[in-house]
Amino acid sequence: MTHYDLLLIGTGSGNMFLDKRFAGLKTAIAEEWHFGGTCLNVGCIPTKMFVYPATLAEQAAHADRYNLTSTHPEVDWAGLQERIFSRIDAIESGGREYRSSDRQPNVTVVPEHVHFTGAKTVRTASGEEITADRIVIAAGAHPFIPDIAGIDIARIDTDDYPVFTSNTVMRRAEQPRRLVIIGSGIVAMEFAHVFAALGTEVTVLARGPRLLSNIDEEAADEFTRIFDSSHTVLHGAQAKQIDVADGEVTLTLEPSGRLAEVDLSETITADGVLVATGRVPNTAELDVETAGFDVTDGKRLSVDEYQRVLSAGQPVPGMFALGDISSPHQLKHVANHEAKVVGRNLDADVAAGAPGSARTADLTAVNHHAVPGAVFSSPQVAFVGMTEDQATEAGHEVTIKVQKFSDVAYGWAMADDPGIVKIIADRHTRHILGAHIVGHEASILIQPLIQAMAFGQKADEVATGQYWIHPALPEVVENALLGLEFAD
Secondary structure (H helix, E strand, O other): OEEEEEEEEOOOHHHOOOOHHHOOOOEEEEOOOOOOHHHHHOOHHHHHHHHHHHHHHHHHHOHHHHOOOOOOOOOOHHHHHHHHHHHHHHHHHHHHHHHHOOOOOOEEEEOOOEEEEEOOEEEEOOOOEEEEEEEEEOOOEEEOOOOOEOOOHHHOOOOOOOEEOOOOHHHOOOOOOEEEEEOOOHHHHHHHHHHHHOOOEEEEEEOOOOOOOOOOHHHHHHHHHHHHOOOEEEEOEEEEEEEEEOOEEEEEEEEOOOOOOOOOOOEEEEOEEEEOOOEEEOHHHHOOOOOOOOEEOOOEEOEOOOOEEEEOOEEEEEEEEOHHHOOOOOOHHHHHHHHHHHHHHHHHHHHHOOOOOOOHHHOOOOOOOOOEEEEOOOOOEEEEEOOHHHHHHOOOOEEEEEEEHHHOHHHHHOOOOOOEEEEEEEOOOOEEEEEEEEOOOHHHHOHHHHHHHHOOOEHHHHHHOOOOOOOOOOHHHHHHHHOOOOOO
8 A cells, every 4th residue: 555645636737737836845746648638639639630620621611701712621630640640659658757767756556447435545446455545536537338229338439439429539549420419419510510620421310409508598509590501400309229231320319208200210311420428427437426526416525615515514524626527518628717715725725734634814705706618519609607597596686788790791791601799688787698609710709708707897887988990800709799678
């Protein structure tokens, strides 16, 4: 049995806080997978490096909308992968090398899976027992695999099996000619855009009538209308069975029960199937309940506002968690914020002496107000704060304005590109409660609204108290703000 002052499980955002403040601690880092976690290796960064060229290809293919000759570029799949992953892999290996080198003499990298056998004890896959005074759990999440007849779960994401997840789809040796995507959430919509724009024949299986159903209903309806107009989406469909033969996949479909648009006998044949039905925190894989830690909704590790792990509702001394394993927001920027909070609180805990002895007054609380998100699909989607339904249910008397992109001059320049800005505010306080944007560069356009919510700025002051460049696209945000009607 080996004892450490600090054990870190996972090297995504969890690897960020481990700086010179903790150089004097004997530290172990358990990482069974890639250094850098989901975002660097299979998530935010490489996906957006695929999204950008895909968007350029889509724009070129539809150039005739702007009175230009239309052509569809051909993708160099191997070259695209090399350009993206040569950079990603260098960062991953550099992070691993740094933590394993003589520059980190007090750090030991444990390149194995670990699971809890007690509150402060873990066992590695090879059987070694490790104990630590303090532990930070940042082990992330993994793709959820639905129960579909015929699917070989053990072979998913292997090279010779044409059923895969977001973990491997970008590294497939060949671009699929025909791809079925199971799911209608963020991951599904981003990859549907990428592969369709790069020339793959994509079919999306969506169980319900609305894509991105977890966002504001009106925004989801707008996205669904636009996306459906240029992509093949089977609404109300789900995979009943998957059969693999001769490198091809045959999916037998059935109605999802929410719609009845699909014939029970209908089948689809494809070169590959991407399962994109959400992500599940890695709590079960770590056996956190064996250690006595609380789990929320049967999935997420429970933490308090200081990111301390809870057991029977009380913080476990010296135990912290962050990121997808504990956060309701599976977002990299949220995990990064939580990592900063954990770093500060861990530092305070170490300075106080015994694990868990830091005063609450010396701890930093996490800030989950005005958490934004974005979907890098076609069109883009961005959101922050409450939906219309949530604002109403919370008791607010709301004022709402929906502004079309085609209402402003830059929208005319884009040949009346579809898209909307929807802003929800309190009629009395004039504070923005939520904002939802569907359309070109939504992820950029939403930033002034995030800032307004974060700093408590009133909607009418944001609209009238600054210059808005004319005729830039942010005028659609300005006009939406000006269209809100407040109580006298």
